[in-house]
Amino acid sequence: MDTSPNVPDHPQEPQSYQGFQATSEAPKPRRSRTPLIAGAAVLAVVLLGGVLHRTLPGLVGEPEPEPVAVEEALAAYAGEYLLGEPAWHLDTSRLAQEVAEAWTEHVDDVGFSEQVAHDDFDAGIEFLALEERIEAPKNGADYRNDVVLTHNTWYAQLRDGSLASDGDPVQNPEDIKVLGNVEPWTIQYVVKADSDIHTLEDLAGARMVFPWADTEGLEQSALVLLAAGVDPLSVEVLTEEWLSRDAFVDGSADVLLQWDQVSNAELDHHERQGSEVRVLEIPEEVGETLGLIDPSYTNLTVEAGTLPNQDEDINLVATWETLYAHADLDDELVQELVRVVYEDLGEHTRYADVTPVESALAGVDPDDVHPGAARYLREQGVL
Secondary structure, three states: OOOOOOOOOOOOOOOEEOOEEOOOOOOOOOOOOHHHHHHHHHHHHHHHHHHHHHHOEOOEOOOOOOOOOOOOOOOOOOEEEEEEOOOEOOOOOHHHHHHHHHHHHHOOOEEEEEEOOOOEOOHHHHHHHHHOOEEOOOOOOEEOOOEEEEEHHHHHHHHHOOOOOOOOOOOOHHHEEEEEEEEEEEEEEEEEOOOOOOOHHHHOOOEEEOOOOOHHHHHHHHHHHHHOOOOHHHOEEEOOHHHHHHHHHOOOOOEEEEEEEOOOHHHHHHHHOOOOEEEOOOOHHHHHHHHHHOOOOEEEEEOOOOOOOOOOOEEEEEEEEEEEEEOOOOHHHHHHHHHHHHHOHHHHOOOOOOOOHHHOOOOOOHHHEOHHHHHHHHHOOOO
């Protein structure tokens, strides 16, 4: 069967399709109006588009490019950090929590959490954790502190080599630097408002209670009394916690010794109970003498009305809750941390007496200040 295409070899007759006859004759030429009309329409659109583009920008013409989101670069020091603090039973203080919260909120790209390296109030181990990684008692994981909050008296002992520690000693204490004081702690001799004891000299022969068997607090009291010319052994000291408050309240003891915040829970308790008390002034010359022995001790003026039954300004001797970091902590980060402490921390604290920036370096050797902290403190005229 032939499957080749059927191509005729002779002219074909015209085919008729429903009344329209196709012819082999060439059609007569005629004018076509379609191209002219289409051209005019295109020209009108172009001209009109140009006018609209000039008079109504954005309505006609190329669409505006959509904005492209640009991610901001993170700070060079971005990351998670640890704030260490010596504490009993692995519980950080409210102040440490508030400092960590303030830093996390006010320093971009940074998160801070609190860490306790030891359950026995060991400042030496916290300082060591600034220098090297140590094992955490909670979970056994090793870690390193970035900042430490602790008393400046322990830092002074660290620098002179007298700080006892259950762990290894800090190898290079000169690399542990000061960021700034945060809160003053004061030595307070509390007496009844109607007591015959009005000066430190009157403490000779008195019975004094101290709520905690804390050797540092007792040592501080002994130094104060010696600087005031009072023999510490002439004061009978009771340290049993269970009898301290009761002995003072019922009159068995004449004096309540405290090493605490300027305004503190113990004073608040006596006021709530209707017990009238007052705090003895520590003369400025006593504070100056202590400062010669240990620069950690400074004089602190307490404004009238701050303490119970305080009608005028008085002087107390203060030590400080201070922030420390290793010299290798980023300078720019440290500058930001210090700024937040003195500009923003106050709005995060309910009970702490956050020190003003003017007292940031009270009792501090300028050579011990971290370079990043020094930047900010120079801007404030403190250094």
